Amino acid sequence: MGQFIQLxxxxxxxxxxxxxxxxxxxxxxQATGMINFAQGGMAVLSAYVTWRxxxxxxxxxxxxxxxxxxxxxxxxxxxxxxMRRFERGDPDTAVVVTIxxxxxxxxxxxxxxxxxxxxxxxxFPLHTVRIFGAAVSVRSxxxxxxxxxxxxxxxxxxxxxxxxxxLRAVAINPESAAFSGLPxxxxxxxxxxxAAALGAVAGALVxxxxxxxxxxxxxxLVYALAAVILGGLSSPVGVVCAAWLxxxxxxxxxxxxxxxxxxxxxxxxxxxxxxxxxxxxQGLFGRKVVVRV
Amino acid sequence: xxxxxxxSVTASYGPVQVLDGVSLSVPEGGAVGILGANGAxxxxxxxxxxxxxxxxxxxxxxxxxxxxxxxxxxxxxxxAHVPEGRGTFGALTVRENLRVGAYLxxxxxQIESDIDFLLELFPNLEERFKSNASxxxxxxxxxxxxxxxxxxxxxxxxxxxASLGLAPSTAKTVYDAIAELRRESGIAMLVVEQNANLAFxxxxxxxxxxxxxxxxxxxxxxxxxxDEIRRAYLGG
Ligand SMILES: Nc1ncnc2c1ncn2[C@@H]1O[C@H](COP(=O)(O)OP(=O)(O)O)[C@@H](O)[C@H]1O
Ligand SMILES: [Mg+2]
Numbered sequence: 001m002g003q004f005i006q007l008x009x010x011x012x013x014x015x016x017x018x019x020x021x022x023x024x025x026x027x028x029x030q031a032t033g034m035i036n037f038a039q040g041g042m043a044v045l046s047a048y049v050t051w052r053x054x055x056x057x058x059x060x061x062x063x064x065x066x067x068x069x070x071x072x073x074x075x076x077x078x079x080x081x082x083m084r085r086f087e088r089g090d091p092d093t094a095v096v097v098t099i100x101x102x103x104x105x106x107x108x109x110x111x112x113x114x115x116x117x118x119x120x121x122x123x124f125p126l127h128t129v130r131i132f133g134a135a136v137s138v139r140s141x142x143x144x145x146x147x148x149x150x151x152x153x154x155x156x157x158x159x160x161x162x163x164x165x166x167l168r169a170v171a172i173n174p175e176s177a178a179f180s181g182l183p184x185x186x187x188x189x190x191x192x193x194x195a196a197a198l199g200a201v202a203g204a205l206v207x208x209x210x211x212x213x214x215x216x217x218x219x220x221l222v223y224a225l226a227a228v229i230l231g232g233l234s235s236p237v238g239v240v241c242a243a244w245l246x247x248x249x250x251x252x253x254x255x256x257x258x259x260x261x262x263x264x265x266x267x268x269x270x271x272x273x274x275x276x277x278x279x280x281x282q283g284l285f286g287r288k289v290v291v292r293v
Numbered sequence: 294x295x296x297x298x299x300x301s302v303t304a305s306y307g308p309v310q311v312l313d314g315v316s317l318s319v320p321e322g323g324a325v326g327i328l329g330a331n332g333a334x335x336x337x338x339x340x341x342x343x344x345x346x347x348x349x350x351x352x353x354x355x356x357x358x359x360x361x362x363x364x365x366x367x368x369x370x371x372x373a374h375v376p377e378g379r380g381t382f383g384a385l386t387v388r389e390n391l392r393v394g395a396y397l398x399x400x401x402x403q404i405e406s407d408i409d410f411l412l413e414l415f416p417n418l419e420e421r422f423k424s425n426a427s428x429x430x431x432x433x434x435x436x437x438x439x440x441x442x443x444x445x446x447x448x449x450x451x452x453x454x455a456s457l458g459l460a461p462s463t464a465k466t467v468y469d470a471i472a473e474l475r476r477e478s479g480i481a482m483l484v485v486e487q488n489a490n491l492a493f494x495x496x497x498x499x500x501x502x503x504x505x506x507x508x509x510x511x512x513x514x515x516x517x518x519x520d521e522i523r524r525a526y527l528g529g
Contacts, residue, residue, distance in 0.1 A: 181368035
């Protein structure tokens with residue numbers, strides 16, 4: 001029983017990492033209609049910036065806030081000067097561009113700061129507490145709660161604010177959005193900026209756990225994409241729940257399903273995706289899109 | 294008072310010039326049709342006004358030339374474009390579509406009462422208020438597209454082939470509903486339509502376009518009286 005709870009707790013902790021990246025992906029998708037594969041890379045870059053600022057003597061929280069602000073600006077500029085050229089064209093091209101961007105950012109991080117692991121300071125204390133017989137680090141609890149908070153903010157942004165509505169409208173139909181007076185270009189920049197800022201928070205939350213390397217987010221990105229598909233692209237709450245589910249199930253499967261073990265546990269989310277998509281094509285929480293002519 | 298005046302407007306897609314001198318005017322509160330065959334340049338004329346294609350000549354709105362403005366800036370001046378193919382936001386609900394239409398407005402109370410007014414006029418939309426726009430029928434989507442434009446409280450509404458893809462009886466219902474909206478709101482309209490009979494349910498006068506040129510204009514009664522108009526656009 002103790003082992004089971006420990007696995008669930010650790011799974012939730014891993015799932016939180018996937019969740020925060022998935023939220024950034026959902027944000028860009030809802031605001032621009034794209035899937036940004038570079039989201040993980042951008043988060044790593046902000047984590048490095050944060051780390052450098054801390055090394056330079058700034059308090060961690062100040063460093064994080066500066067990195068978030070810088071990411072917002074860089075995200076907006078990336079949209080304006082790079083992605084804008086591909087938004088109206090073939091969506092496949094845009095996806096390839098974001099994958100190229102991911103490779104580029106990873107390379108730049110490696111070139112600037114080497115591929116060695118760097119210790120990233122944690123926002124939360126490192127000691128553990130015991131919950132139902134499982135050892136849970138305060139850091140995991142902190143990360144978990146931070147992600148719940150971010151999820152609620154993103155959900156409220158999209159469903160409860162005028163800005164969120166405008167971002168979604170622009171992603172769905174930029175021309176009609178402009179006909180209603182929405183400043184389409186600025187809203188697209190804001191969408192990328194907000195997602196990049198969220199990515200910076202993601203980087204700062206997970207870097208202590210993963211240790212900072214240029215490829216830190218690679219595996220998390222795969223899981224985050226799985227969570228996005230599973231949870232439904234339109235639902236922040238959905239993707240976070242899916243990410244937790246993936247984190248927990250892969251841990252349980254690794255231990256309790258012998259032929260899976262630790263080597264094959266990466267397959268778990270994908271088996272889950274196949275099953276879910278066959279039963280519910282819109283994802284677990286996504287809204288069904290009915291098209292009538 | 295003239296609200297909108299087009300003087301020898303030209304426009305091209307790349308090297309291909311498709312508008313070659315379009316002139317027309319819409320009086321304050323009036324409704325003017327643009328008739329013409331497929332490919333005559335009707336849609337492009339509306340796109341020139343709303344700033345989605347670059348235009349030559351002069352496009353005067355309220356006396357000043359609005360050429361070169363971005364579509365969102367044109368919208369802010371009080372021109373609402375209902376594009377060909379409706380352009381509703383499929384993954385947004387009816388309510389959200391209308392809220393997007395009111396994006397530039399700050400008068401929250403008045404927005405809600407305008408939504409109520411619209412739903413009274415277009416009762417179908419009231420039934421589907423919380424559905425996604427993509428789930429609506431073609432006629433309902435067209436009404437929603439007009440509703441989105443209305444929510445901006447425009448002074449001029451540009452309407453592009455509202456009958457496209459609709460059964461004839463549905464198209465009539467849609468046009469009559471828009472005519473009712475016009476009577477109730479007094480918004481001026483510039484209405485593109487291939488089917489002149491439908492257009493005359495809504496407009497008082499019209500201009501005929503042929504290969505990017507306005508060749509003829511007149512009141513509904515005058516145009517109905519002309520043989521060539523009857524043959525070309527009124528089905529005999
Ligand atoms: N995006 C475009 N690129 C190139 N040519 C276009 C484009 N849109 C329309 N055209 C051409 O411009 C001409 C006028 O088109 P349009 O304004 O859509 O006519 P209408 O609305 O009267 O049917 C047509 O010959 C059409 O083929
Ligand atoms: Mg047309």
